[in-house]
Each structure stands twice: as structure tokens, then as C-alpha cells.
Amino acid sequence: MTTASTDATKTPATTSTVADARAATLRGLCAGAIHLPGDPGYDEARMPWNVAVDQRPAAVAYPGNADEVSAVVRAAAAAGLRVAPQGTGHNAGPLGDLADVVLLRTSAMTGVTIDAERQVARVEAGALWLDAVEPAAAAGLAALHGSSPDVGIVGYSLGGGLGWYARKLGLATNSVTAVELVIGDGSVVRADEETNPELFWALRGGGGSFGVVTALEFRLYPVETAYGGMLVWDQKDAEKVLRRWAEWSLDAPDEVTTAFRVMNIPPMPDIPEPFRGRQLVVIDGAVLGSDEEAEEVLAPLRSLEPEMDMFARMPAAGLVRIHMDPEGPTPATSATTTLESLPEDGIRSFLDAVGPGSGTSLLMAELRQLGGAVSRPHPGAGALPRLEGQFLVFAAAIAATPEMEAQGYADALALTEAMKPYANGRSYLNFAEKPVDVSASYSADTWRRLAGIRSAVDPQGVFLANHPVPRLYENGRPAV
Ligand SMILES: Cc1cc2nc3c(=O)[nH]c(=O)nc-3n(C[C@H](O)[C@H](O)[C@H](O)COP(=O)(O)OP(=O)(O)OC[C@H]3O[C@@H](n4cnc5c(N)ncnc54)[C@H](O)[C@@H]3O)c2cc1C
Numbered sequence: 263m264t265t266a267s268t269d270a271t272k273t274p275a276t277t278s279t280v281a282d283a284r285a286a287t288l289r290g291l292c293a294g295a296i297h298l299p300g301d302p303g304y305d306e307a308r309m310p311w312n313v314a315v316d317q318r319p320a321a322v323a324y325p326g327n328a329d330e331v332s333a334v335v336r337a338a339a340a341a342g343l344r345v346a347p348q349g350t351g352h353n354a355g356p357l358g359d360l361a362d363v364v365l366l367r368t369s370a371m372t373g374v375t376i377d378a379e380r381q382v383a384r385v386e387a388g389a390l391w392l393d394a395v396e397p398a399a400a401a402g403l404a405a406l407h408g409s410s411p412d413v414g415i416v417g418y419s420l421g422g423g424l425g426w427y428a429r430k431l432g433l434a435t436n437s438v439t440a441v442e443l444v445i446g447d448g449s450v451v452r453a454d455e456e457t458n459p460e461l462f463w464a465l466r467g468g469g470g471s472f473g474v475v476t477a478l479e480f481r482l483y484p485v486e487t488a489y490g491g492m493l494v495w496d497q498k499d500a501e502k503v504l505r506r507w508a509e510w511s512l513d514a515p516d517e518v519t520t521a522f523r524v525m526n527i528p529p530m531p532d533i534p535e536p537f538r539g540r541q542l543v544v545i546d547g548a549v550l551g552s553d554e555e556a557e558e559v560l561a562p563l564r565s566l567e568p569e570m571d572m573f574a575r576m577p578a579a580g581l582v583r584i585h586m587d588p589e590g591p592t593p594a595t596s597a598t599t600t601l602e603s604l605p606e607d608g609i610r611s612f613l614d615a616v617g618p619g620s621g622t623s624l625l626m627a628e629l630r631q632l633g634g635a636v637s638r639p640h641p642g643a644g645a646l647p648r649l650e651g652q653f654l655v656f657a658a659a660i661a662a663t664p665e666m667e668a669q670g671y672a673d674a675l676a677l678t679e680a681m682k683p684y685a686n687g688r689s690y691l692n693f694a695e696k697p698v699d700v701s702a703s704y705s706a707d708t709w710r711r712l713a714g715i716r717s718a719v720d721p722q723g724v725f726l727a728n729h730p731v732p733r734l735y736e737n738g739r740p741a742v
Contacts, residue, residue, distance in 0.1 A: 284341040285321035288364065291333050295324035295370070308365060310351020311412070312695070314593035314661040319346070319360035326370045328442065328450050328476040331387075335474060336448035338364040339724045346726040347474040349388055349414025353421075355595075355695040356728040363726055366474055368416070376401050381482045382439060387475050389415050391582055399579035403482035406434035409521075409585035416475045421692035421729070422467055422646050424654070426490065426548040426581045427483070429519040429634030433649070435466045436640040437481040443473035446720035450476065455642075464715040466644020469691060469700075470727035471716050489556035490581050491573035492546035493563055494536075497618045500524060500543045503566055504613065507545055508604045508629075510562050512652065516634035518559050520547030521585070523628045524616050528660070536570060541618065547631070548581050549573075595667045596658040597674035598693040600651040602686040604629070615680040616657065616673075623659050623669045627677055630654040645708055651686045656693045671696075691729045700729045710734075 288296045297307035298321050307322040320343055325331045338345045344363045348354065357363075368387035374394050375384045378401035383394050392411035398404060408418055408425040423434025431437070440454035441462065451473075453462035464472055495503055507522045514520075522545050529539030545563055549556035553575055560573060588594075601608070614620065616627035632649055639647040657677045659670025678685075689698045701709045709731075717733040 282320065284343055285364065287341045288321050288323065288334065288337050291337060292323050292325045292330045295326070297322040297324075307367070309591065310348065310354035311591055312351060312354050312594050313591045314595060314667055315351070315354040315357075317351070317354055317357065317360050317365060319363050319365035322365045322367060324367050324370050328444060331366065331444045331474050331476055332448045332450055334364060334366055335444050335446070335724060339446070339448070339722060344726045345474065345724055347387075347470055349417045350390065350412065352410075352413050353417060353692070353695055353728050356697045357726065358697065360726075368414075368474075368476075371476065376403070376482070378403065381484070382479055383482055384477060384479045385415050386477050387414075387416050391415055391418070395579050395582050398482050399486075399577060401482075402484060402486050404485035404578040404581075405480065405482055406431060406437050407582050408434075409582075410587035410589070411582045412589045415480075416478055417470065418692060419478060419480065420465060420467070420469050420475065422649070422690060424630060424636065424649070424690070424692070426488070426519050426584075427485070427550065428636045429514075429631065430516045430550055431483060432635040432638075432640045432643075433467070433646060434480065435646055436643045438466050438478060438644075439481055440479040441465045441475055442477040443475045445473040446722055446724045454479075460715055461719060463644045464712050464731075467646020468644070468712045468715075468731055469729050471712075471725055471731040472719050473725060485550060485578045487575055488548040488550055488578050488581055489553060489560075489573060490546075490548035490576050490584050492544050492570070492584060493560075493568040493573065494570040495543045495566070495568050497524065497541040497543055499566070500613055500617045501609070503543050503545070503563075504609050504629075505606075506562060506566055508609060508653075511631045511633070514631070514633075515559060517551045517555070518547060518549045519631060519634070520545055521628055521630045523626050524613075524624075525626045526622070526624065528625070546584050548584070593661040593667070594658055594695070595661040595671040595674065596656060596693070596695045597671065597678045598657070598690060598695075599655045599678040599681055599685045600632075600649065600688045600690055601629075601653040601655060601681060601684045602651050603684055604653055605684065608681065608684040611680040611683075612655075612677070615677040622673045622677075623666070624657050624673050624677070625659050625670075627657040627674075628655070630656065645704065645712055649690060650688055654690055654693065655681055694729065698729070700731065703729075 297304045371386035371388040373386040391407040657674040661667035
């Protein structure tokens, strides 16, 4: 696969005035929903969910349908600008300098259709998880959502998608059945098993480098209730709880998916009293099975006598909120790594970095339980057939000021550094909120195949993703 000679990424960024003049050619598109620097609506339009990220694009476009997306892509490319698709901006951090970039926000496209008979959902690009989880539940069906109700379905699904059903049903990306998108020449294409199968493969785990997704279809599962909730201890019990959970996780059945967290809850008035201002250890998650099966699975954790035990039978739709993720714009900073294993000295390293007495500024440090169907290659999978390793580390801090961002990020990095001896060198890109070596998340063959597909659908390099897949150069060496 070779690239064309023109390269939108190489257009020199001389001054922001030049970018503004080029962006002005987009005026009038999207029924006028184009915001340029200096426009009254620009500051609101450019704001991502993670408000600690100060994105200053050449223009912000809010298309309402696929035709308007196509018009923006064509006009941006003609003007020598790139296009960064964005749903919510949960993962805006790695995008970098946007001076020559049109930020294409999909939040005006939120349609959701549930086909109960086929057990498939079709969502438009801007739909959030909550938009699909509730109508699916009304039809007795569940989607492979994550821990947050307001994460965008498209960004989550293109990058993997690890939720409470994952050890039983795999990553959400491998339940995607079709994708509609606008590619580099502005045309609208469909990718599924029969139509554009190579592109369909790349989109399932390869991220947002291949075009602007306008709609996604994915499988739903007949799960009406689950045994879900959380167990809570004071942080003084952190060591015994983590040791037990780490050991228990390895033999747990695929029907259960959990996370372990050390949490330092701020003393804010809107946080419920049992949590407010507390330093806690939390295990939460879901068991798919009968009450008896769930009680048997959870017994070794419950025997550690949690201060609060909220695990119970619940409507499956309720799982989208059990993790208590912040909803609405939030200033955050974080770091992540994947662990091959968590031996005894790894448990010590984790708690020395973030446990009681560590003085960490982190809001929380989390270990997600992998294994089961997450770790086995998914039959018929796309570019991300599984996540290797036993646990995923994610550490996050509130970054309301530049000083809090600096301290929080330093403490998050201190944890991932401390866990390096147990890490497998892979990044789970959905959890990576700073630029990372994207190639390290894939095998060498997968990386080359992704680069070839990117070259075919976006030869001019129009699209900018948070975790970009490069195009191939003529000598076959990939470069962004
Ligand atoms: C509070 C919180 C909880 C989370 N919980 C989970 C979890 O449980 N499991 C999990 O796996 N992840 C989780 N994540 C990570 C989340 O999946 C990623 O941040 C994901 O990228 C968010 O997608 P988005 O569309 O909301 O974000 P955005 O920042 O809008 O998008 C991220 C990237 O996705 C691509 N993209 C988005 N929309 C389009 C489109 N229409 N066309 C092409 N590309 C597009 C782009 O490359 C974009 O840069 C969580 C993140 C946060 C902040």
C-alpha cells in the first residue's frame, strides 16, 4: 500500500490567522453550526468533557447528519485542514495542537434504534451509553457499555470497550456488527462482514483514524438483571482486601467481572454521607447468574466483612452507574498500564504508591479484572481480538487547576512506574489519556495492516485521532 503525494498533515502551520482564513471557508456548512475563533459560541463549542484539556481548533463543526459530515470533511481537506472527530471529549487529552484542525463534534447526532427481534442496536455517532442502555433494557436487552453513562458509544467501541460483561462476552468492539462512516474523500461508506470487510476489521479496535463514524450497529444480549453492586471497606483494610481480591480474581468464573479501587473521596457536600471525605477501598462489578451462584462467587470477598455490602439483584441497566463515575464536564488527569500479573511484591508496590499513608493526590487508583473472554481471542474479531494481561491499572486525579493537574499526573505516573516490573508493555488505548506509543497496543502484523487500511481510506491524512494509526510511506515504513 502506498500513499498519495499530497499530505494534509504536512501543510505548514504558519500562524493562527492563516488557519482562521482557511477555516472561514467552512462558514455556512452544518446549517450554520460552525464556530470559529472569535465567534461568540466558540468557547462553549470547543469544550471537551475533560475540561482540563484546552482545545483550540481552527473551527468547530456540529453536523446533524452524514451529508453534513461529508461536506465538512470535503471542505476541510480542500482548505488544507485536518478533521478530528469527537463525541464527548472524554479522551481529548492526546489530540495535541489543533491550530490546523477542524474539531468535528458529533453530539447533535444522537438517534438510537433498538431492533429487539434481531437483538441489534443502531446508534448515531453522538449517542452516549445511557441513550442506548435504557431503550435496550425496555426490550429486555443489554449492551456492552462501560462504567460511565456519559461516555460516547462510538469512541468507546472503536477503542475496545471494557465493561461489566467483559469477562463473559468480551470487548464491546467485537460485538459491533456494522459501521457507517465518511472516509477521506468525503464519501459515505458502510463496513460490515460483507461490505468493506478490511475496513470493518480495522474499525473494531483500531480507533478513530479511518474516518468519521456516523452510525454504529452492535449486538445486544438477553440480560434483564444481574447481581451487581459494591463492597466497601476503610482503607486500613486495603492490604488484606487487595491480596484476597488479586488471588480470587485469577480463579473467578467468566460470569463475574470486577474492579478494585483505592479511593480518596473529597469532602464535597453533594457526595452522599457514607462516602464523603473518606479514604476507602471498593470492589465493584457484576455477576451474571442466579443469586445462589453469585453469592457463592462473592463469598470469599464478603468474608472480609465489608463496611458496606451493596451487591444485590438489580435491573441490568443499573450497572451503567454502579462505578459512580463523574457525569458531566470534569477536569481530570490520569495514567494507565496493563499488568501481566500481580504477585505479592506487586501488591506491596501498588499500596506503597497509593495506599494508606502514601499521601497521594489521586482521587482513585483502580485495577480492572481482565481474563476470561477479555483475554481469549474473540472469534471473528477485528483489530483488537483481546486484551493481554491479568489486570489493568488506571489512576486518576481531579485537575481543577494547573497545579492539581501537575501533582495528579505526577502521582498517577508514580503508580504506573512502580508497577513497571509487572507490566506487559501494552496500553489499553481507551484508558490512555496522554499521547502513548500506539503501536505497542498491537502486534507488528496488526499494526502494518492497520496502517495499510488507513492509507487506503485516508490517503491525504485528513483525519486526526487521539491515538493515531499512521499511513504507510512508499518504502513501507509507517510514519504518522
Ligand atoms: C469517567 C470515564 C469512564 C470510563 N469508563 C470506561 C470503561 O468502563 N471502559 C472502557 O473501555 N473505557 C472507559 N473509558 C474510556 C473511554 O472509553 C474513552 O475515553 C473513549 O475514547 C471515550 O469515547 P468518547 O467518544 O466519549 O470520547 P472522545 O474524546 O469524544 O473520543 C475519543 C476518540 O474516539 C474517536 N471517535 C469518537 N467519535 C468518533 C467518530 N464519530 N468517528 C471517528 N472517531 C471517533 C476519535 O479518535 C476520538 O479522538 C472511560 C473514560 C472516562 C473519562
